Amino acid sequence: MSELMVRHIYRWDLDKTYLRTDFDTWRDLIRTALQTPEEKVNVPGVVTLLKELTHQNDGSRALVTFISGSPSQMRPKLERKFELDGIRPDVFVLKPTLQNILKGRFRAVRGQVGYKLDSLLKVREGGPSAPETLFGDDAEQDAFIYSLYADLAGGKVDRDGLFEILDRAGVYSTTRASILERYARMRIDGNVGRIFIHLDRHSAPGRFWVYGPRVVPITNYFQAALVLYADESLTLEPVLRVAAGLLREHGYGVVELANSFQDLIRRRHLGAEAIERLSEDAHESEAVGGLPAGFVERLLGRVRALAPRGGGGGATRGWEGPPDYVGVLEADRRLRETIEAEPGLFGRRQ
Amino acid sequence: MLGWVSSSEFRWRGSAGVARIVRSRESITIAVDAMGGDHAPAALVAAVAEASLRGGVGQGVNFLLVGDEIAMTEALFELDHNSERIQLYHAPTVIGMGERAQVALEARSDSSIVQACALVKAGEADALVSAGHPGAAVLAATRHFGLVGGLGRAALASVYPTPRVRGETDDPFSLILDVGASLRARPEELLGFGLMGSAYARIVSRNERPRVALLSNSRESTMGTPEVVRAHELLSRHDAIHFYGNIEGHEIPRGLADVVVCEGFVGDVAIKILEGVSEAAFDLARAAYHERVAWRMGLKLLSGGLQKIKQLTDFEAYGGAPLLGLEKVVILCHPRSGRRAVGNALRLAIKNVRAELPAAIAEALDTGMSQG
Numbered sequence: 001m002s003e004l005m006v007r008h009i010y011r012w013d014l015d016k017t018y019l020r021t022d023f024d025t026w027r028d029l030i031r032t033a034l035q036t037p038e039e040k041v042n043v044p045g046v047v048t049l050l051k052e053l054t055h056q057n058d059g060s061r062a063l064v065t066f067i068s069g070s071p072s073q074m075r076p077k078l079e080r081k082f083e084l085d086g087i088r089p090d091v092f093v094l095k096p097t098l099q100n101i102l103k104g105r106f107r108a109v110r111g112q113v114g115y116k117l118d119s120l121l122k123v124r125e126g127g128p129s130a131p132e133t134l135f136g137d138d139a140e141q142d143a144f145i146y147s148l149y150a151d152l153a154g155g156k157v158d159r160d161g162l163f164e165i166l167d168r169a170g171v172y173s174t175t176r177a178s179i180l181e182r183y184a185r186m187r188i189d190g191n192v193g194r195i196f197i198h199l200d201r202h203s204a205p206g207r208f209w210v211y212g213p214r215v216v217p218i219t220n221y222f223q224a225a226l227v228l229y230a231d232e233s234l235t236l237e238p239v240l241r242v243a244a245g246l247l248r249e250h251g252y253g254v255v256e257l258a259n260s261f262q263d264l265i266r267r268r269h270l271g272a273e274a275i276e277r278l279s280e281d282a283h284e285s286e287a288v289g290g291l292p293a294g295f296v297e298r299l300l301g302r303v304r305a306l307a308p309r310g311g312g313g314g315a316t317r318g319w320e321g322p323p324d325y326v327g328v329l330e331a332d333r334r335l336r337e338t339i340e341a342e343p344g345l346f347g348r349r350q
Numbered sequence: 351m352l353g354w355v356s357s358s359e360f361r362w363r364g365s366a367g368v369a370r371i372v373r374s375r376e377s378i379t380i381a382v383d384a385m386g387g388d389h390a391p392a393a394l395v396a397a398v399a400e401a402s403l404r405g406g407v408g409q410g411v412n413f414l415l416v417g418d419e420i421a422m423t424e425a426l427f428e429l430d431h432n433s434e435r436i437q438l439y440h441a442p443t444v445i446g447m448g449e450r451a452q453v454a455l456e457a458r459s460d461s462s463i464v465q466a467c468a469l470v471k472a473g474e475a476d477a478l479v480s481a482g483h484p485g486a487a488v489l490a491a492t493r494h495f496g497l498v499g500g501l502g503r504a505a506l507a508s509v510y511p512t513p514r515v516r517g518e519t520d521d522p523f524s525l526i527l528d529v530g531a532s533l534r535a536r537p538e539e540l541l542g543f544g545l546m547g548s549a550y551a552r553i554v555s556r557n558e559r560p561r562v563a564l565l566s567n568s569r570e571s572t573m574g575t576p577e578v579v580r581a582h583e584l585l586s587r588h589d590a591i592h593f594y595g596n597i598e599g600h601e602i603p604r605g606l607a608d609v610v611v612c613e614g615f616v617g618d619v620a621i622k623i624l625e626g627v628s629e630a631a632f633d634l635a636r637a638a639y640h641e642r643v644a645w646r647m648g649l650k651l652l653s654g655g656l657q658k659i660k661q662l663t664d665f666e667a668y669g670g671a672p673l674l675g676l677e678k679v680v681i682l683c684h685p686r687s688g689r690r691a692v693g694n695a696l697r698l699a700i701k702n703v704r705a706e707l708p709a710a711i712a713e714a715l716d717t718g719m720s721q722g
Contacts (some may be wrong), residue, residue, distance in 0.1 A: 020542065043377055165434075201430070202402075202403055202431060204427065204428050204429050204430050205427055205433070206427040206428040209427075219432060219433045219434050220434060243670060252434075253377070255379075255412055255436070255437075256412075256434040258437070259412070259434050259437050260433060260435060262432055262437060262438065263433035263436075266423045266426075266438065267423070268425070277382070289650050292586050298624070302437075305439075
């Protein structure tokens with residue numbers, strides 16, 4: 001590891017967050033497993049954003065860790081994919097799926113809470129202390145796991161609370177013991193900040209409100225870049241380079257980007273002041289040159305015209321943390337039971 | 351003034367490094383009056399949210415929801431949707447069902463229907479969908495958008511299911527126009543309705559030679575109001591129209607004609623009777639079901655067929671009525687419309703925009719009127 005000071009740690013999920021992966025059916029799973037590194041497709045804008053986050057010439061460095069639910073047998077292909085993208089993760093953890101099967105731990109094959117939380121705590125133990133930003137998706141339980149991890153790091157969940165959450169989540173006792181041990185040794189520094197959830201399935205943003213405004217559901221990485229710019233974690237140039245990449249390589253137009261910008265303002269993840277600051281910064285930015293003439297003016301013109309007029313809106317609802325993790329698990333369980341209890345065509349369970 | 355910039359888009363085309371900027375109209379935008387109708391904004395926002403999930407970036411359709419920003423945001427917050435494809439435009443007021451259209455429109459230029467029309471007129475959207483006050487919607491649309499082909503009036507076109515199918519698409523629906531865009535129509539305007547209806551049937555049903563009929567109180571060409579008698583003459587003499595002749599109200603559901611032409615007042619009454627009859631038939635069937643065991647058994651045996659008829663006569667299945675004769679695509683939904691009806695109206699709007707319907711109707715009218 002480099003001797004440079006670590007200024008920030010970015011923790012990423014892989015499938016549906018970094019890679020466009022389908023694993024909803026067995027056919028998808030097989031096709032994904034057989035894909036060559038060259039055939040794997042990135043989520044639009046992710047590589048540009050990740051490079052912008054890690055590239056700063058200020059005598060410090062950013063750490064990038066990937067914790068994925070993909071089986072460890074995929075490592076060579078995935079490492080080759082990172083190589084092709086020009087990304088060098090500092091830590092890359094994959095799931096021991098085969099070991100789980102051989103040990104008969106079938107719940108752990110699909111379950112994520114135990115595996116991911118244990119991995120996050122393990123990686124954190126061996127790493128430096130620095131502010132953290134997390135990236136996941138809406139396909140599994142990333143928002144739940146990341147929020148819990150953030151609250152553990154912030155000292156907002158105690159041991160008994162953690163035990164109950166893990167118990168309700170159906171985490172195997174050995175994994176639970178490991179998590180509790182790591183928790184006992186954990187640095188409580190409140191270092192975990194933003195949590196971005198890529199809405200691969202276009203889930204309702206309201207679904208994540210239970211975790212509070214720290215969790216930002218995003219449809220694309222331009223939105224993530226805008227929030228990081230508003231947080232002053234990024235300057236304007238990287239944001240414009242992410243936009244330029246989406247325009248140039250992924251078929252986006254100014255309308256889609258303006259809609260994405262407006263969406264964040266509507267949900268109160270960005271304030272109107274972000275538009276003004278962006279407008280001022282754009283006058284002095286060199287990156288504007290990499291965009292179509294008048295792009296920033298057109299983008300901001302549309303956003304201003306569409307900007308919310310009043311207060312209120314979904315994201316201004318009162319929220320008092322920490323989240324009720326047990327309540328979330330219970331709600332999920334009830335939902336599953338409702339779906340399973342629905343009568344089939346002839347009144348039987350499907 | 352909308353304080354708006356043009357939405358005509360610039361997209362990059364070509365491989366990276368050899369990028370060139372081209373003006374693109376690949377994606378289309380549908381403006382939706384989110385506050386109109388009995389189930390607004392929930393039904394309209396839900397339909398748009400669902401529609402936003404279809405198609406990818408650059409090839410899809412964008413939606414411009416016009417209405418109370420907070421109400422729309424609240425509704426969207428709880429729905430699966432693709433935020434890249436949805437814009438909101440704040441319009442603080444709404445014209446209620448009980449209001450007089452003309453008075454309300456003049457009093458409230460900030461209403462959702464007026465603002466939606468203004469956005470379409472400004473080129474921010476290609477079509478308008480509304481489930482609001484029908485009178486206000488027609489008036490706002492006709493005030494904002496010009497008429498095509500020298501036509502004196504726009505016509506609201508409704509469809510009604512019949513046993514006959516027509517055109518390449520095996521369309522079971524007859525088109526009836528006008529069903530209430532205006533009350534009266536001159537004979538020349540009824541001829542225009544015939545030309546517009548024919549053009550619509552050719553484009554939407556791919557029915558090359560649609561049969562046009564004139565709704566009257568008799569099959570006799572000399573019967574009816576003076577306007578109907580004169581319209582019969584004009585329609586029968588016209589080369590561009592395959593004129594079937596006059597038909598009576600009871601012949602509409604038999605599907606004798608593909609396009610039925612009438613004044614707005616008559617059409618509105620006729621279509622509501624037709625809707626009412628099918629609803630009443632199902633109410634009677636429901637009552638009969640509880641009356642006698644034998645009838646219940648009979649209805650059980652017929653349930654598959656009855657379900658099919660119910661689906662066919664369900665107004666939600668065909669979403670909305672196009673307001674024909676305007677320079678823009680306008681689809682008006684029934685004020686009772688729920689999510690499914692609005693979703694189907696959005697589909698119809700997209701189909702009409704892609705078919706460049708206003709231009710096609712203008713062309714049909716230009717050709718037809720010059721012959722007439």
